[in-house]
Amino acid sequence: QQKVQQSPESLIVPEGGMASLNCTSSDRNVDYFWWYRQHSGKSPKMLMSIFSNGEKEEGRFTVHLNKASLHTSLHIRDSQPSDSALYLCAAHPNTNKVVFGTGTRLQVLP
Amino acid sequence: EAGVTQSPRYAVLQEGQAVSFWCDPISGHDTLYWYQQPRDQGPQLLVYFRDEAVIDNSQLPSDRFSAVRPKGTNSTLKIQSAKQGDTATYLCASRGLGYAEQFFGPGTRLTVL
Numbered sequence: 001q002q003k004v005q006q007s008p009e010s011l012i013v014p015e016g017g018m019a020s021l022n023c024t025s026s027d028r029n030v031d032y033f034w035w036y037r038q039h040s041g042k043s044p045k046m047l048m049s050i051f052s053n054g055e056k057e058e059g060r061f062t063v064h065l066n067k068a069s070l071h072t073s074l075h076i077r078d079s080q081p082s083d084s085a086l087y088l089c090a091a092h093p094n095t096n097k098v099v100f101g102t103g104t105r106l107q108v109l110p
Numbered sequence: 111e112a113g114v115t116q117s118p119r120y121a122v123l124q125e126g127q128a129v130s131f132w133c134d135p136i137s138g139h140d141t142l143y144w145y146q147q148p149r150d151q152g153p154q155l156l157v158y159f160r161d162e163a164v165i166d167n168s169q170l171p172s173d174r175f176s177a178v179r180p181k182g183t184n185s186t187l188k189i190q191s192a193k194q195g196d197t198a199t200y201l202c203a204s205r206g207l208g209y210a211e212q213f214f215g216p217g218t219r220l221t222v223l
Contacts, residue, residue, distance in 0.1 A: 043216050100155075
C-alpha cells in the first residue's frame with residue numbers, strides 16, 4: 001500500500017523565520033502532490049499543488065518537487081503565528097485515490 | 111457556491127451504539143470521499159465513490175462500517191457497534207470531474223466513551 005512520509009513530525013520556528021517541511025511518496029505512479037493546511041478544529045484547505053519538477057512560488061510559500069525521488073518540500077518564509085497549523089502532504093497517483101501523510105505540526109512563536 | 115456540508119458536527123456515543131454521518135457534496139461533484147482523521151494525524155481514506163458506485167472501500171472496516179451514495183449526490187457513513195478506537199473526526203470531501211482538488215466539509219467529531 002502506498003505510503004506518504006512527512007518530516008519532521010513537529011516544528012517550532014520564531015515569527016519571521018523559515019519553516020521547511022518534507023514529504024516523500026513510496027508510489028512511483030504519483031502524478032502530483034498537494035499541500036494542505038489544517039488549523040486546529042478546522043478542515044484541511046488546499047495550499048498549493050505541484051505537478052512538474054522544479055519550484056513553484058506563491059507569496060511566502062514555495063514548493064519544490066523532485067519526481068525522480070518522489071520528494072516534495074514546502075517552505076514558508078517570514079512565518080507568522082497564523083501559519084501555526086497541521087500541514088498535510090497528499091500524493092495523487094494516476095487514479096482518483098489520494099493518500100495523505102501523517103502531517104507536520106508547525107508552531108510559529110511570536 | 112455552497113461548500114461541502116456535513117452533519118452532525120459532533121457525536122458522543124457509548125461503545126456498542128450505532129451512529130450515522132451525512133454528507134452533502136458540492137453540487138455537480140461526481141467523486142465523494144470519506145476519511146477518518148484521528149487526533150493529530152493525517153486523514154485516512156475509508157471509502158470513495160464516483161457517482162453512486164463504490165470505487166475503493168478496501169480500508170473500510172466492513173464488519174461495522176458501511177457507506178452508501180444511492181443517487182450519486184448525498185452520502186451516508188454508518189458505524190454499527192462503535193468502539194473507543196473509532197474516536198476521530200470523520201471528514202467528507204468532494205471533487206469535480208476533471209479537477210484534482212478535493213474540497214473538505216467541516217467534519218463530524220466522534221467520541222466513543
